[in-house]
Amino acid sequence: MSNKIQVFDTTLRDGEQVPGCQLKTEEKIIVAQELEALGVDVIEAGFPISSPGDFLSVVEISKAVKEPVVCGLTRSKKEDIDVAAEALHHAKRGRIHTGIGSSDVHIKHKFKSDRQQVLEQGVWAVKYAKSKGLEVEFFAEDAGRADLAFLAQMTEAVIAAGADVVNIPDTTGYCLPHLYGKRIQYLFDHVKNIDKAVISVHCHNDLGLATANTLSGVIAGARQVEVTINGIGERAGNTSLEEIAMIFQVHKDLGFETGIKSEKIYPLSKLVSTLMRMPVQANKAIVGSNAFAHSSGIHQDGFLKHAENYEIINPADVGVPSSSIVLTARSGRAALKHRMELLGYKYEGEELNTLYENFLIVADEKKEVVDDDLIVLAVNLPVLHR
Ligand code: KIV
Ligand code: ZN
Numbered sequence: 001m002s003n004k005i006q007v008f009d010t011t012l013r014d015g016e017q018v019p020g021c022q023l024k025t026e027e028k029i030i031v032a033q034e035l036e037a038l039g040v041d042v043i044e045a046g047f048p049i050s051s052p053g054d055f056l057s058v059v060e061i062s063k064a065v066k067e068p069v070v071c072g073l074t075r076s077k078k079e080d081i082d083v084a085a086e087a088l089h090h091a092k093r094g095r096i097h098t099g100i101g102s103s104d105v106h107i108k109h110k111f112k113s114d115r116q117q118v119l120e121q122g123v124w125a126v127k128y129a130k131s132k133g134l135e136v137e138f139f140a141e142d143a144g145r146a147d148l149a150f151l152a153q154m155t156e157a158v159i160a161a162g163a164d165v166v167n168i169p170d171t172t173g174y175c176l177p178h179l180y181g182k183r184i185q186y187l188f189d190h191v192k193n194i195d196k197a198v199i200s201v202h203c204h205n206d207l208g209l210a211t212a213n214t215l216s217g218v219i220a221g222a223r224q225v226e227v228t229i230n231g232i233g234e235r236a237g238n239t240s241l242e243e244i245a246m247i248f249q250v251h252k253d254l255g256f257e258t259g260i261k262s263e264k265i266y267p268l269s270k271l272v273s274t275l276m277r278m279p280v281q282a283n284k285a286i287v288g289s290n291a292f293a294h295s296s297g298i299h300q301d302g303f304l305k306h307a308e309n310y311e312i313i314n315p316a317d318v319g320v321p322s323s324s325i326v327l328t329a330r331s332g333r334a335a336l337k338h339r340m341e342l343l344g345y346k347y348e349g350e351e352l353n354t355l356y357e358n359f360l361i362v363a364d365e366k367k368e369v370v371d372d373d374l375i376v377l378a379v380n381l382p383v384l385h386r
Contacts, residue, residue: 003255005248006224008042008200009035009241011272012057013073015232016046021276025057031275032061034268035229036068039259040241042224044097047073048087049080055087062091069135071095076125085132096129098122099139099167102146102154119154123161130162137165137200144170144203148183152190159191165198165224170213173206173236181216188221202226203239210239215247218256229272230280230287242269242286242318250312266319286313292323297332300325304338327374329363336374343371345378355381 012028015021023031028045035043045061046054062070070091074080076098088094100122101107107118122138129136138158143151155166168187170180184201188194201217201224203210214225231240245260269287273280282290292315294303302309307323315323325335333356340347340355347355358377363369 001221002223003257004223005218005256005258006041006198006200007039007241007245007258007260008044008071008224008226009040009228010044010202010226010238011035011228011232011241012061013044013046013071014226014234014238015228015230015272016276017234018232018237018276018278021232021278023057023275025053025060027275028057029060029064031268031272032065034264034271036065037261038241038264038268039261040068041259042069042071042095044071044073044226046087049074049083055083058084058087059090062088062094066092069093069095071097071137074098074125074129076100076121078128081125081129081132085129085134088134093135095135095137095164096132097137097139097167098125098129099141100125101142102140102151103142103144104147105145106142115150119157122154123157126158126161126163135164136162137167138163139167139169139202141169142171143168143183144172144175144180148186149190151183152187155187156191156193159193159197163197165200167200167202167224167226168217168222169202169226170204170210171202173204173210175203175209175213177209177212177216180213181220184217184220184222198223200224200226201239204234205231205236205238208236210237211243211247214239214244219254230269230278230284232272232276232278240285241265246286246313246318249317262317263319286318287320292320293326294323294335295326295328296330297335300335300338301332304334327359327363327369328367329360331363331369339371340374340378343374343378345374351381 032043045058048055048058058072072084072087074084084096100118107113126136126138140154199222201214201222203213225244227241228238229241231237242265245258248256282288294300299310
């Protein structure tokens, strides 16, 4: 089995569903072009039947990108598939992402149906989508809570019907990593024709486990990951592209590869956050403003001696301009001395001690001591070496 992992980005579909994150078609085209430059393999451009705006976006993104597959979401309904196929007309490689619920809770309470009927509907939808001459990905919605034997039956049936990719979503973010991995493993052990399709993982973050579950699914054999920039998506969001890409890069021993050009991650994170008016939490892995910021004295001292003491990723590798040392009341002399040197002031011994005492008084009053505060401290210190 190849170790190349296909990156399926759904920022413009699952991500854009988030209230307040809606983008105009022109903005979506900009994001899609940047996703192409980042090196994603598939762009889920929207849900064409959901609105004229989404339809237009899928049309325009299909024209605007060359390399990635462009994908449109549908329910297992004729009208959805017809509209999606029309929207994908200009795509160099188009894919219909169709599917239906697979868990008993969805079958009973969402579709008011039974297993046999949803199975037949799903198989029908795959065959109909296939007749449009496009790639077809099938999603078994809420697969994280589905009966495993039924999930295997559904997977086998949709592959036999022609699905190129089968998505096993943990729609509600319910699974634990080792159990989600076991689910994927079960499919590899029980679905006879599984080698005829790519298995995809699409995990939600309701318990903060989306990335861990995605990794577990890949280790068990999935070869496509469904992700979003900054982890945006329904409710608590989806697996974040930056986390999964950097896990594979940092842990090369796992042997998985993506085509992601990691140095483009941070600029795209900023672009998506700005266009969607969706701030990134400060402590977000890889792209949060604190991801490469060191604030305690012990860490700052260690970082200044050797960055790898406290950084497992070089910020430049993800396009972050530089690490930062944040000066607070928890900072030590080493960080203060370093920052003063950057500002052109050199302190040692007693002078440094005096400066540090004065610094702590300011730091206790303020959350963060900035360069202007340091200059005021320096000019007020009686004996200075400049
Ligand atoms: O979470 C989910 O199950 C989805 C499907 C539509 C793929 O987003
Ligand atoms: Zn989803």
